[in-house]
Amino acid sequence: MVSAGWTLSLAVADPFFSVYMVSQLKLDVGTFGLLVSFSTLGGVIAYRVLGRVNDRRGEAWTLTIVGLLMPLARLAWLLVRSAVHIVPVYLYWGFMLAGYSLTFLNMQFLRTTTSGVGLFCQSVGLCRWVVRLDAALLGLRGASQDA
Secondary structure (H helix, E strand, O other): OHHHHHHHHHHHHHHHHHHHHHHOOOOOHHHHHHHHHHHHHHHHHHHHHHHHHHHHHOHHHHHHHHHHHOHHHHHHHHHOOOHHHHHHHHHHHHHHHHHHHHHHHHHHHHOOOHHHHHHHHHHHHHHHHHHHHHHHHHHHHHHHHHO
């Protein structure tokens, strides 16, 4: 439920960051795409670093630390005044999101029987897509009420 709530809140809030970058920071599409790719780079680094941390310290410890540090990425948007400031925000966000996903799935796999892994993966995927659909519909409803 916590994961679903987190995914819903991000799916509702994320489009506003895109609007902010285009309307307030006056970024073109190419620059916007380049900046968003830094999130992927942060994720690649996280798999390498947090995978080892997860193996050494355990899933519960890693998930707790990552979960507590993740919201700082959203607070960092308060400091963004130019496109250059977005790079560390996206690197940090990609790192934290990948670390959370990696640790959460590792923890769930360890607690799922071998015969239940397929059903577990399907259930997690379905829940994530349902939450994303709900967020999109919620955003659409809010946008139509503003018009």
